[in-house]
Amino acid sequence: MRVKNRMTLNPIVANPKTNYNEALRLMKNNHIKHLPIVDKKGNPVGIVTRGDMLRAEPSPVTTLRVFEIASLLENVTMESIMKSPVLAVDESCSITNAANFMLLNEIDSLLVLRDETLVGIITIADIFRTFIEITGGGQSGSRIEAKLPNQKGHLAPFIQALSNAGSYIVSLAISNLDDTDFGYMDVKERGGNEAEIRKELDKLGYVEITSFRQSDSDKLLRLGKE
Incomplete structure (x- = not known):
C-alpha cells in the first residue's frame, strides 16, 4: 500500500508571514493539527503543529488579559515557530516505510x-x-496468536488447516520478534469454531496456539472523574 492511497490531498497551508491568530483559525476551521508552511512559489519550507502553537502561547498562569494575549500573538509569525527543514516523501512511498521514517x-x-x-x-x-484496517480491527471474529517453526513449507498448511475448520x-500478520527460529502468527478469522480450529492446527504437529480470544473481549477503560 502506498502513501498516495492514504494521504490527505491538497492540504491547507500557510506562509512564513502568516501570524499566529490566522494560523490558529485555519487549524480550527479545517479541523487539522498540522499546517505545512510554503514559500511564494508553493515550495514547502517548514511545518507547524498544534503543539508548536501551544508552546508559543503565554503560560496559563500569565497575568496578561485576554485582549493583551491576542495582541501579543498577532505579532508571532509561522517562520518564528515552524520546524525547518520539514521531512517529506514521494507519493509512491510505501505506508510501512513512511511509518518507519516517522518513528x-x-x-x-x-x-x-x-x-x-x-x-x-x-x-x-x-x-x-x-494498521487497524489491514489487521481487521473493529471487525467481528476471533484473534488467534500462534507460534510455529520459521521453516519453509509451514505457512501454507497452517492456512489450509484454518480453512478446513x-x-x-x-x-494475517507474521513477526519474528527477534527470534529467527520461530514465526509468530497473528490471525483475525471469523466463521470458525474454536474446537475445530484447535483440532485442525493440532494435526500439523508444529503449531503452538498462544492465545485464542474473541475480538470484542478487549474493553476501553475510563479512569478518573467524568
Whole structure:
C-alpha cells in the first residue's frame, strides 16, 4: 500500500508571514493539527503543529488579559515557530516505510510530493487507521496468536488447516520478534469454531496456539472523574 492511497490531498497551508491568530483559525476551521508552511512559489519550507502553537502561547498562569494575549500573538509569525527543514516523501512511498521514517525521526507527519510538488500530507492518525484496517480491527471474529517453526513449507498448511475448520481469514500478520527460529502468527478469522480450529492446527504437529480470544473481549477503560 502506498502513501498516495492514504494521504490527505491538497492540504491547507500557510506562509512564513502568516501570524499566529490566522494560523490558529485555519487549524480550527479545517479541523487539522498540522499546517505545512510554503514559500511564494508553493515550495514547502517548514511545518507547524498544534503543539508548536501551544508552546508559543503565554503560560496559563500569565497575568496578561485576554485582549493583551491576542495582541501579543498577532505579532508571532509561522517562520518564528515552524520546524525547518520539514521531512517529506514521494507519493509512491510505501505506508510501512513512511511509518518507519516517522518513528526514526520522532515526528507524527510527513509531507507528500509528486514530481517535487506538494500534493498531500500523511499523519500518524492515517498510519493507525491503515494498521487497524489491514489487521481487521473493529471487525467481528476471533484473534488467534500462534507460534510455529520459521521453516519453509509451514505457512501454507497452517492456512489450509484454518480453512478446513471453516475459518475465513480476515487478516494475517507474521513477526519474528527477534527470534529467527520461530514465526509468530497473528490471525483475525471469523466463521470458525474454536474446537475445530484447535483440532485442525493440532494435526500439523508444529503449531503452538498462544492465545485464542474473541475480538470484542478487549474493553476501553475510563479512569478518573467524568
